Amino acid sequence: MVSEIEITPCGPITGSIRPPGSKSLTNRALIIAALAEGTSTLTGALESEDTEVMIDSLRRIGVKIDHNAAQHTLTVQGNGGRFAGENIEMFIANSGTSMRFLTALATLGKGKFRLDGIARMRERPIGDLIEALKQLGAAIRTEQDNACPPVLVNAEGLPGGKAKIAGNISSQYLSGLLMAAPYAQGEVELVVDGELVSQPYVRMTTQIMRDFGATMEENDCHRFVIPGQQKYQARPYAIEPDASAASYFWGAAAVSGGKVTVEGLSKDALQGDVGFCEALAQMGCEVDYTPNSVTVTGKSLSGIEIDMGEISDTVQTLAAVALFATGPTKITGVAHNRHKETDRIGDLACELRKLGATVEELPDGMIITPGTLQPARIETYNDHRMAMSLALVGLKQPGVVILNPSCTSKTYPHFFEDLAKICGTA
Numbered sequence: 001m002v003s004e005i006e007i008t009p010c011g012p013i014t015g016s017i018r019p020p021g022s023k024s025l026t027n028r029a030l031i032i033a034a035l036a037e038g039t040s041t042l043t044g045a046l047e048s049e050d051t052e053v054m055i056d057s058l059r060r061i062g063v064k065i066d067h068n069a070a071q072h073t074l075t076v077q078g079n080g081g082r083f084a085g086e087n088i089e090m091f092i093a094n095s096g097t098s099m100r101f102l103t104a105l106a107t108l109g110k111g112k113f114r115l116d117g118i119a120r121m122r123e124r125p126i127g128d129l130i131e132a133l134k135q136l137g138a139a140i141r142t143e144q145d146n147a148c149p150p151v152l153v154n155a156e157g158l159p160g161g162k163a164k165i166a167g168n169i170s171s172q173y174l175s176g177l178l179m180a181a182p183y184a185q186g187e188v189e190l191v192v193d194g195e196l197v198s199q200p201y202v203r204m205t206t207q208i209m210r211d212f213g214a215t216m217e218e219n220d221c222h223r224f225v226i227p228g229q230q231k232y233q234a235r236p237y238a239i240e241p242d243a244s245a246a247s248y249f250w251g252a253a254a255v256s257g258g259k260v261t262v263e264g265l266s267k268d269a270l271q272g273d274v275g276f277c278e279a280l281a282q283m284g285c286e287v288d289y290t291p292n293s294v295t296v297t298g299k300s301l302s303g304i305e306i307d308m309g310e311i312s313d314t315v316q317t318l319a320a321v322a323l324f325a326t327g328p329t330k331i332t333g334v335a336h337n338r339h340k341e342t343d344r345i346g347d348l349a350c351e352l353r354k355l356g357a358t359v360e361e362l363p364d365g366m367i368i369t370p371g372t373l374q375p376a377r378i379e380t381y382n383d384h385r386m387a388m389s390l391a392l393v394g395l396k397q398p399g400v401v402i403l404n405p406s407c408t409s410k411t412y413p414h415f416f417e418d419l420a421k422i423c424g425t426a
């Protein structure tokens with residue numbers, strides 16, 4: 001494993017790429033196919049740490065999953081929501097989606113389940129999800145009574161009922177509840193209490209649930225009524241390429257003044273992160289959509305003011321692009337970014353300053369004023385997005401070194417190879 005990588009500067013980048021499958025869609029499809037009756041074939045699936053920990057955990061509750069690496073296909077034989085076990089341990093590394101979705105799923109079974117992860121996962125909140133599951137009748141708690149993993153579930157099936165769920169820390173709680181709800185013994189009513197961050201991910205959840213045959217009543221992403229004792233229907237399902245991963249290639253076009261096409265995504269993609277292109281358009285880039293591709297052409301860039309609450313995984317990408325703009329960029333609406341793989345406000349500000357920018361940290365974002373760029377050794381805090389986004393700066397500025405580059409294995413194990421290929425520096 002290499003301990004650091006120096007990014008090779010290059011000219012305007014032109015080319016096209018199809019990034020690996022969406023993490024969010026792969027992990028949702030796995031949960032739903034695991035609960036379905038019958039065999040589902042998931043094509044275009046992501047193969048990375050976040051999906052491996054999901055697959056490993058589902059296998060522990062008796063779901064059969066075959067992986068065809070050459071075809072990026074997962075074949076899942078669902079257990080119909082019937083699973084039992086004594087002291088089943090799930091190790092989830094630092095995958096927020098897996099931790100939150102599997103916590104909700106575990107309440108549907110019978111027996112004792114323990115969900116744990118790496119040290120950072122033990123700092124990532126899960127208390128609001130635990131409280132909502134308790135309201136639905138689950139026997140569940142955190143091991144240290146600190147509202148963070150490890151999570152202990154003493155499952156007897158999920159009775160159902162009405163639950164309020166806070167949405168200001170993470171939308172993944174609501175997504176986890178929604179996907180489990182059709183398998184509750186009775187009807188489940190979920191009401192979002194206050195603000196809901198990352199809303200496009202909730203729309204993605206309800207869409208994929210419907211694609212697998214579940215029904216629900218939905219009121220403006222605020223109230224959901226899901227009849228109990230439903231079954232997902234197994235089916236073939238094609239997974240879109242990952243739009244958050246695509247942001248690095250669109251960002252590469254923006255910073256290099258090039259033209260990059262991402263294949264397999266469109267304006268109508270299930271993933272809200274295609275909205276990152278609109279932020280680039282606001283900065284001055286040209287964006288062209290077809291039904292099966294999105295192309296960004298880099299032009300001269302201006303700083304912008306933008307609320308990124310719906311596309312928070314692309315904040316770091318936008319911050320990297322902002323270093324090449326005229327004037328400051330103000331990002332707001334992402335207080336929840338402090339609870340991700342690392343504090344993506346404080347730690348991001350620190351690394352941007354090393355590259356020569358002036359950064360004012362806000363409670364829910366930052367103001368980035370570009371300065372003269374300079375070489376820097378970039379700390380990644382074991383955050384894949386810190387590595388992938390700040391690598392873009394090195395495409396123009398010599399001497400940008402990314403430390404611990406293998407942290408991209410969380411969602412994109414071959415990122416640096418793909419970047420070098422499209423830059424012509426491989």
Ligand SMILES: O=C(O)C1=C[C@@H](OP(=O)(O)O)[C@@H](O)[C@H](O)C1
Pocket residue numbers: 023024025096097169170171172175197198201312313336
């Ligand atoms: O539901 C999902 O697939 C995700 C939701 C988002 O998390 P939050 O809801 O915590 O913002 C996002 O950051 C994460 O990468 C994936």
Ligand SMILES: C=C(OP(=O)(O)O)C(=O)O
Pocket residue numbers: 094095096097098313340341385411
């Ligand atoms: C926040 C992220 O992941 P998760 O919450 O699923 O760990 C991410 O991939 O940027």
